[in-house]
Amino acid sequence: MTPRRLDPFELRTLQFLQHHRVVVSGKTLGVAVSGGPDSVALLHVLCSLKPYLACRALKVVHFDHGLRGEDSAADRRFVEVSAARHGCEVVVGFADVRRVQRERRVSLEMAARHCRRGFFLDLMRRGEVDKMALGHTADDQAEEILLRLCRGTGPSGMQGMRPETPEGLLRPLLWAHRRDVLAYLKAQGLTFREDATNWEGICQRNRLRLEVLPFLENIFHPRVREVLCRHADQAAREEDFWNEQVNQVWNNVVRVEEAHTVVLDVPNMTGLHEALSLRVFRRALERMGFSSGIFAVHVQFLESLLRRSLSGREVRLPQGMRAIREGTALVLTTLAPEERSLKPYEFSNLGRHMVKDFRAAIWMEFLHKPPNAGDGWLFEKHRRKADAFTALMDADTLCWPLVVRCFAPGDRFRPLGASGSKKLQDFFTDAKVPRRARRRVPLLCDQEKICWVIGYRLDDRVKVTEGTRGVLQVRWRPLDDERV
Numbered sequence: 001m002t003p004r005r006l007d008p009f010e011l012r013t014l015q016f017l018q019h020h021r022v023v024v025s026g027k028t029l030g031v032a033v034s035g036g037p038d039s040v041a042l043l044h045v046l047c048s049l050k051p052y053l054a055c056r057a058l059k060v061v062h063f064d065h066g067l068r069g070e071d072s073a074a075d076r077r078f079v080e081v082s083a084a085r086h087g088c089e090v091v092v093g094f095a096d097v098r099r100v101q102r103e104r105r106v107s108l109e110m111a112a113r114h115c116r117r118g119f120f121l122d123l124m125r126r127g128e129v130d131k132m133a134l135g136h137t138a139d140d141q142a143e144e145i146l147l148r149l150c151r152g153t154g155p156s157g158m159q160g161m162r163p164e165t166p167e168g169l170l171r172p173l174l175w176a177h178r179r180d181v182l183a184y185l186k187a188q189g190l191t192f193r194e195d196a197t198n199w200e201g202i203c204q205r206n207r208l209r210l211e212v213l214p215f216l217e218n219i220f221h222p223r224v225r226e227v228l229c230r231h232a233d234q235a236a237r238e239e240d241f242w243n244e245q246v247n248q249v250w251n252n253v254v255r256v257e258e259a260h261t262v263v264l265d266v267p268n269m270t271g272l273h274e275a276l277s278l279r280v281f282r283r284a285l286e287r288m289g290f291s292s293g294i295f296a297v298h299v300q301f302l303e304s305l306l307r308r309s310l311s312g313r314e315v316r317l318p319q320g321m322r323a324i325r326e327g328t329a330l331v332l333t334t335l336a337p338e339e340r341s342l343k344p345y346e347f348s349n350l351g352r353h354m355v356k357d358f359r360a361a362i363w364m365e366f367l368h369k370p371p372n373a374g375d376g377w378l379f380e381k382h383r384r385k386a387d388a389f390t391a392l393m394d395a396d397t398l399c400w401p402l403v404v405r406c407f408a409p410g411d412r413f414r415p416l417g418a419s420g421s422k423k424l425q426d427f428f429t430d431a432k433v434p435r436r437a438r439r440r441v442p443l444l445c446d447q448e449k450i451c452w453v454i455g456y457r458l459d460d461r462v463k464v465t466e467g468t469r470g471v472l473q474v475r476w477r478p479l480d481d482e483r484v
Contacts, residue, residue: 030129
């Protein structure tokens, strides 16, 4: 069947998607439809473009905010009828937006956006749709740029909304202004629902739309919306360049990357131009799930912590984010100090081993008893090798394999020279180890006991004596140690 000839609005949308290399071939595409003019136009356009896009199916997705009583129910019925007319399945979501507003202490608009976005992303995670098309237009982009500027966004934020996000959110109408959308709806004879709250000054975005932008058009430039969108396009191109720069340095500046924690290398970070290090911070926060709520002033706090603070300093950011300077590491985490730890490493062989999460290397070798040597064979030159990060242990006292791990509640060991065991927690207190750093102190253990609190104290049960027949020498070196 030959596809019908495209309307100029539809053709422009197809060209926009092709220009930005948006590919939906063979995929199920969700279409967010609220019932308003932008989303109704989006659904009709994508149905017309389906043969050209070669997507497997279109699925209408409607989110009921439950904020407008019978009007919300009427919106839902309207969307269901529209979807049936186009032969599309409908998926409806719902959330208690007012409860989310109270819990997150944000505006009703932000709470609604959070719930709506979470629903869309969840549909993609569950595989019900592969990508989600949203009805944002160029006018929405202009409003977004002004909002971000007033809220204190950094240069990265001035790119505004993108035609496609890494999560799979698409904005096919980002090229079109509201006047273009309304003209298309009229030409196609399409009806839509009006949300009366869009014309009330009840939130910042509405006041921008109703008061600020008309004022700017009247005083400064009659096409100020187009100017703002061009600015966003230019910022997006520059941000693509900066993203390439971040990709090149990422592995060099990131020591650890986990769901709740990113550990950055301070010496390598301070070697970057500030414009690049700020974007590394942005990338780290995004990887941890902070796509909103963190503004330029917060990233500047991180930059100050990086370049002008001493070890032990901590900065707290919104949404439970903490940044702690720990020696040559800068830790970004949402975990409380008592929750943070590094994964264990097990060793069955001698030699040199990398301990990546601890950003260190460990060497293990046997010092064998010379032939015909007496009980005092361990010469003073060997004794002098022991320091805070080099240990000599009686090999016969060890139960292999050995493990490097972090502190766990209930840990006990027998400090060198002590007659009995001691809680590691009490040892840390006596040694004045900061509470936030305790879970990052490496412990060398065998299958029965803690053998060495690395950097602090050996266990008395593994000490070398005059009767020792074989010695295990262990050296621990941070990767930025010049002796590595």
